Amino acid sequence: MAIGTFGRTAATVFGGLLAWGLALPTASAATISFISNHYSAERFVPHFHYEGPVLQGDADALAEMIDQIVECDVQSLPTEGGNCAVMTMHSPGGNYIEGLKLAQMMRDRAITTVVESWAECYSACAFAFLGGSGYSSQQGIGVYGDRIVEPMGILGFHAPYFASEDLETLVAAHGMDTVLGASREDISLMVQKLVDWNVDPNILGYVVSMGPDESYDVTTGEDYYLTRSHLPPSALGHWIGDKPTAIRNACLRLLAHHKNTYFEAAPDAVGTEFLTDFASNESGQALSGFRMGPDNPLDVTYCALPSDQAWLDGDVDLSLYTAPGVAGAVRPMVTLFHRPDGWSTLGTGGEAARRIFKKGGFNAMFTPPFATIEEDLADAMDYLDFQRFENFNQAAVVDGQLPRPQSDLPLILAGSSYYGDVFDYGSNRVLVHVGNTLLFDRGRALLPGRNVTFDLQSESDLGFVYGGTYPSGRPFLWFSLLAPDESLVALIEIEAHGVPEDAASAIAEQYAIGCGFSFLGQTLTCQ
Numbered sequence: 001m002a003i004g005t006f007g008r009t010a011a012t013v014f015g016g017l018l019a020w021g022l023a024l025p026t027a028s029a030a031t032i033s034f035i036s037n038h039y040s041a042e043r044f045v046p047h048f049h050y051e052g053p054v055l056q057g058d059a060d061a062l063a064e065m066i067d068q069i070v071e072c073d074v075q076s077l078p079t080e081g082g083n084c085a086v087m088t089m090h091s092p093g094g095n096y097i098e099g100l101k102l103a104q105m106m107r108d109r110a111i112t113t114v115v116e117s118w119a120e121c122y123s124a125c126a127f128a129f130l131g132g133s134g135y136s137s138q139q140g141i142g143v144y145g146d147r148i149v150e151p152m153g154i155l156g157f158h159a160p161y162f163a164s165e166d167l168e169t170l171v172a173a174h175g176m177d178t179v180l181g182a183s184r185e186d187i188s189l190m191v192q193k194l195v196d197w198n199v200d201p202n203i204l205g206y207v208v209s210m211g212p213d214e215s216y217d218v219t220t221g222e223d224y225y226l227t228r229s230h231l232p233p234s235a236l237g238h239w240i241g242d243k244p245t246a247i248r249n250a251c252l253r254l255l256a257h258h259k260n261t262y263f264e265a266a267p268d269a270v271g272t273e274f275l276t277d278f279a280s281n282e283s284g285q286a287l288s289g290f291r292m293g294p295d296n297p298l299d300v301t302y303c304a305l306p307s308d309q310a311w312l313d314g315d316v317d318l319s320l321y322t323a324p325g326v327a328g329a330v331r332p333m334v335t336l337f338h339r340p341d342g343w344s345t346l347g348t349g350g351e352a353a354r355r356i357f358k359k360g361g362f363n364a365m366f367t368p369p370f371a372t373i374e375e376d377l378a379d380a381m382d383y384l385d386f387q388r389f390e391n392f393n394q395a396a397v398v399d400g401q402l403p404r405p406q407s408d409l410p411l412i413l414a415g416s417s418y419y420g421d422v423f424d425y426g427s428n429r430v431l432v433h434v435g436n437t438l439l440f441d442r443g444r445a446l447l448p449g450r451n452v453t454f455d456l457q458s459e460s461d462l463g464f465v466y467g468g469t470y471p472s473g474r475p476f477l478w479f480s481l482l483a484p485d486e487s488l489v490a491l492i493e494i495e496a497h498g499v500p501e502d503a504a505s506a507i508a509e510q511y512a513i514g515c516g517f518s519f520l521g522q523t524l525t526c527q
Helices: 058-069 096-108 124-129 164-174 176-196 201-209 221-227 243-259 378-387 437-449 503-514
Strands: 031-036 047-051 085-090 111-115 120-122 133-136 142-145 147-149 154-157 216-218 275-280 286-291 302-306 316-321 332-338 343-346 356-359 412-416 420-425 428-435 453-460 463-469 475-483 488-496 517-519
Touching: 031 058, 031 420, 047 058, 058 096, 085 120, 085 124, 096 111, 096 124, 096 176, 111 124, 111 133, 120 124, 124 154, 142 356, 176 201, 201 216, 201 221, 216 221, 221 243, 243 286, 243 302, 243 316, 243 332, 243 343, 275 302, 428 437, 428 503, 437 453, 437 463, 437 475, 437 488, 463 503, 475 503, 475 517, 488 503, 488 517
Parallel strands: 047 085, 085 111, 111 147, 120 154
Antiparallel strands: 031 047, 133 142, 154 216, 275 286, 286 302, 302 316, 316 332, 332 343, 343 356, 412 420, 420 428, 428 488, 453 463, 463 475, 475 488
C-alpha cells in the first residue's frame, strides 16, 4: 500500500494525535545524524542514526538527508545482495503513521536497520525498524528483510493508543463511537502491516494486548525468531557454546515452523541424546541429530544434519526427517539452510521478504530460545567493534577525540561525529572517516566494485586513489591516508553536489581539495 493512502485512520481523523510510544515524557523531535560513510566491513555503506520521538515529517526529513549523501540505485545492487545505507535507531516511539512511513521509506531504499547494544527502540520506532531491508538483483529474490538487534539492545512493540490528555477532548468533539471506531481501524492496520513486514502471526495477540505502559520486548532467542530479527554478523561460535545443544535449539525453531505455533518447551519436544550416524539421507550422507518421536515414515521422526556439518563451522543443512521408508533412507520434511557466506532460509516458497530468509548466517537460530542473549559475548562484541573499524591504538585518542586529517583550505563543517566529519567546499561535499586499518583494506577491496566509471585507479600498500563519475555524471575523488605507526587510516571521499557544467574544472577542484589534506604525517603525492 502506497505511503499516504493508509485509509481513514485515527491519525488522519484526529490530526496525528494517535501515539505509538511508551508512555514516557518526550521533549523534542528526533535527531537524525550522519555518522560515517561506511558502517562496517560487511555493510560498507553510509551510516545514519535516528534518535528521539517519532514525529510527523521525520520520514521526509530522513529521505532528504539520505538522498543528499547517498547515490545508490537499489535495482543495481549485486546479485549477492546489498544495502544503500544502515540506520541505527534509539527512540521511545511516537507518531504511529510516521512509523509506517519510515518503514516503507527504508524498504524502498534498501536500508538496514539496527538496534545497537544499550539502545531502545519502542512502538512506532519498532514498526519503523521492521522496514529494514536489503536488495538482490538475483531473479527470485529482490527485497529481503535485513534488521538486526544487538545483545542488550531492546526492540519493543505494543498497540497504538490515544494519549490520556487528548482522549477527553476527542470524545467531546467526535463522540465515543467515532473515537473507538478509529482506534479499531488503527489496530487493524497495525496487524496488517506487521504481517506485511513479516513477523510471525503467533505474536500478533501479544502485541495487540500491550497497552501504553507495556511492551513486548525482543530479548530472547524465541523473540528473535518470532520477529524475524537477527543477531549481527559474526562467526556462529561467538553466539553458542555446546554444539549439540545449539543444534537442538535450532530443532525447536524447525518444529515451531513446521507446526506453525510457538516453541515447545516441554522436555520431550526434542530428545536430549545427540545421536551420531544414526541414518542416511537420500543422497547417502550419514546423519546426526535428535529423535523427535516414534518411527514414522510419513511424519517427523528426527531432527538432523549431515554428520560432517555437526561442528557448525560452515554450511548447515538441518532438517526434520521422517523415519526410513522402503528405500531405506530418511526423507526431509522442512529444512533450515544456514549459509555464513550466502543465503540462509527456513522453508521455501513465496517472496524472500515474506519468509524466514537472510543474507549470511542464521546465528540467532542456534541460541537458547528462552534465555536473554547477553552472556559470555565479550569475544563477539570485540569482533563487531573491529568490523566497525572501531578497534584501534587507543594511544592515538587525545582528550576523547580521534585525530583528524588537516587542511589549510577554508572547509565549512556541515556535520561531525566521533568517527568523521562532513564538509562543504565550493560545489563539493567532503566526507572524512577515521578508523582502524580494516577500513583501508575494505576500501581498497570494495570501492573499485561500485557502480561508477573510473578515470583513475592507483593502489599501493600505503594508500589508494580512485577518481571518476557516478552514473548521474557527478564526479568523485576517493583516497586513503594510512598512518601505519598508529594503526589508523583516514578515508576521504570528495563528491560533487550535482552534475557540473564544466566537468574538467570540477575534477581539478577535487584534486586541489585532496592535495590539501594531511593525516599524521601522510599526504597524497601530488604534482
